[in-house]
Amino acid sequence: xxxxxxxxxxxxxxxxxxxxxxxxxxxxxxxxxxxxxxxxxxxxxxxxxxxxxxxxxxxxxxxxxxxxxxxxxxxxxxxxxxxxxxxxxxxxxxxxxxxxxxxxxxxxxxxxxxxxxxxxxxxxxxxxxxxxxxxxxxxxxxxxxxxxxxxxxxxxxxxxxxxxxxxxxxxxxxxxxxxxxxxxxxxxxxxxxxxxxxxxxxxxxxxxxxxxxxxxxxxxxxxxxxxxxxxxxxxxxxxxxxxxxxxxxxxxxxxxxxxxxxxxxxxxxxxxxxxxxxxxxxxxxxxxxxxxxxxxxxxxxxxxxxxxxxxxxxxxxxxxxxxxxxxxxxxxxxxxxxxxxxxxxxxxxxxxxxxxxxxxxxxxxxxxxxxxxxxxxxxxxxxxxxxxxxxxxxxxxxxxxxxxxxxxxxxxxxxxxxxxxxxxx
RNA sequence: GGAGGCGUCGCCUAGUCCGGUCUAUGGCGCCCGCCUGCUAAGCGGGUUGAGGAGUGAUCCUUCUCUCGCGGGUUCAAAUCCCGCCGCCUCCGCCA
Numbered sequence: 001x002x003x004x005x006x007x008x009x010x011x012x013x014x015x016x017x018x019x020x021x022x023x024x025x026x027x028x029x030x031x032x033x034x035x036x037x038x039x040x041x042x043x044x045x046x047x048x049x050x051x052x053x054x055x056x057x058x059x060x061x062x063x064x065x066x067x068x069x070x071x072x073x074x075x076x077x078x079x080x081x082x083x084x085x086x087x088x089x090x091x092x093x094x095x096x097x098x099x100x101x102x103x104x105x106x107x108x109x110x111x112x113x114x115x116x117x118x119x120x121x122x123x124x125x126x127x128x129x130x131x132x133x134x135x136x137x138x139x140x141x142x143x144x145x146x147x148x149x150x151x152x153x154x155x156x157x158x159x160x161x162x163x164x165x166x167x168x169x170x171x172x173x174x175x176x177x178x179x180x181x182x183x184x185x186x187x188x189x190x191x192x193x194x195x196x197x198x199x200x201x202x203x204x205x206x207x208x209x210x211x212x213x214x215x216x217x218x219x220x221x222x223x224x225x226x227x228x229x230x231x232x233x234x235x236x237x238x239x240x241x242x243x244x245x246x247x248x249x250x251x252x253x254x255x256x257x258x259x260x261x262x263x264x265x266x267x268x269x270x271x272x273x274x275x276x277x278x279x280x281x282x283x284x285x286x287x288x289x290x291x292x293x294x295x296x297x298x299x300x301x302x303x304x305x306x307x308x309x310x311x312x313x314x315x316x317x318x319x320x321x322x323x324x325x326x327x328x329x330x331x332x333x334x335x336x337x338x339x340x341x342x343x344x345x346x347x348x349x350x351x352x353x354x355x356x357x358x359x360x361x362x363x364x365x366x367x368x369x370x371x372x373x374x375x376x377x378x379x380x381x382x383x384x385x386x387x388x389x390x391x392x393x394x395x396x397x398x399x400x401x402x403x404x405x406x407x408x409x410x411x412x413x414x415x416x417x418x419x420x421x422x423x424x425x
Numbered sequence: 426g427g428a429g430g431c432g433u434c435g436c437c438u439a440g441u442c443c444g445g446u447c448u449a450u451g452g453c454g455c456c457c458g459c460c461u462g463c464u465a466a467g468c469g470g471g472u473u474g475a476g477g478a479g480u481g482a483u484c485c486u487u488c489u490c491u492c493g494c495g496g497g498u499u500c501a502a503a504u505c506c507c508g509c510c511g512c513c514u515c516c517g518c519c520a
Contacts, residue, residue, distance in 0.1 A: 008481090009481085039476095039478090042478095043477065043489095045477095045490095046478085046490085049489060050488060050489070052500080052501080053489090053501085055500075057445075057446095059445080059500055059501070060500095060501080061445090061446095070500075071500055072500090073500085074501080075500060077500080078499085243435095243474085371483095373475095
């Protein structure tokens with residue numbers, strides 16, 4: 001949630017941010033009203049309660065008739081306290097709900113508007129020119145079949161649409177990418193983590209995935225547990241309810257976990273292959289640091305993402321994601337979009353967000369500092385999701401005969417293999 | 426799954442049987458000060474967290490909540506009752 005003080009002291013800033021995201025700014029006024037109501041209710045309750053406590057002391061010391069008289073008065077007071085307490089709880093809840101529904105502020109650099117209104121920051125590499133080379137590129141489905149790497153038919157048979165098996169070279173590639181990513185993260189000072197991929201509502205809610213995004217989240221039937229769509233969720237909740245020592249910052253974690261997404265509302269979109277699926281694996285970077293440092297750390301996360309994509313020798317561009325496409329938690333977001341030869345366009349491969357203190361407030365993660373205990377900043381970034389890099393890699397480095405050249409940095413992770421060769425002619 | 430034990434302000438701990446004097450005890454650690462050639466020791470003070478109010482800041486003053494969480498009983502709950510969660514021990518089952 002955003003800082004309530006900003007809402008109270010500078011509501012116009014919040015309104016501007018909401019408008020930039022393409023949302024109504026009416027919630028600002030209703031929230032402020034809820035805040036005023038809440039504070040009035042608290043004052044009411046506290047004065048009644050103070051009176052009750054004072055009289056309780058008199059009761060303890062009084063005797064006989066005097067005691068009976070006091071008891072008569074305290075009985076009615078007790079009822080009033082109970083009522084005031086309930087009213088206060090209701091008001092507090094209304095305020096909390098209003099605040100929790102409000103998205104984070106946005107960075108000045110973040111472009112206004114929706115999905116199409118991003119700013120391109122940089123192009124890296126050049127898309128391969130297959131026409132000049134004299135052959136039409138196969139898409140990853142075809143390549144996956146030739147290489148015996150991806151089994152979509154059996155995926156559908158066993159688990160349904162948007163499922164698949166990685167087999168042979170595909171499974172090896174998957175393992176190679178994850179290992180390379182983890183080695184890079186380790187070399188860059190990250191602590192490796194394998195988090196649980198089932199979490200309680202608090203973790204989902206705290207990371208901002210139970211609002212509008214709830215439709216995309218799998219819930220375990222009969223239990224209060226959710227399957228995570230990214231290890232950002234368990235990693236943000238990792239330090240929930242803790243007061244951290246700022247001397248240990250930045251806390252950098254690289255977490256490997258499966259990711260589950262219902263992909264509700266994307267029927268008919270990206271139905272071919274393993275581009276948009278209900279499950280994939282991912283190595284996610286997650287950082288806790290100070291608000292002041294978060295902006296520079298965000299750039300560092302982007303640099304590490306780029307280092308990984310560079311190792312795959314694929315062409316990509318970096319975009320500054322527009323406000324309407326930030327999601328609830330992000331203040332600023334960079335996506336790296338790789339060139340997918342079969343689609344002849346750039347598609348999102350990695351994404352890094354600075355969530356500032358938005359998630360930390362929801363999850364009660366603070367740091368001890370000069371100005372008391374203040375919320376920390378959280379950031380996340382994809383180091384390596386498994387599917388889309390495999391798509392980009394197979395399609396980019398394919399050769400006319402259907403074999404695929406392995407980028408040099410990846411070779412040590414594939415037993416030194418320089419080429420993946422077709423097994424199904 | 427069954428039985429039992431435990432959960433107190435960073436850590437340890439007193440208090441719970443028998444409700445009010447708990448504004449939660451003491452120790453360790455930490456912070457500030459005094460003392461001292463220096464260090465240690467010693468002495469004094471401070472040290473849970475959150476949310477309100479008081480001339481909208483810091484400070485200060487004051488109040489409320491916080492003894493795993495949520496209810497209940499009562500004028501009054503760390504203390505009594507119920508439910509839940511977590512940890513530990515034992516039994517059963519099982520990768």
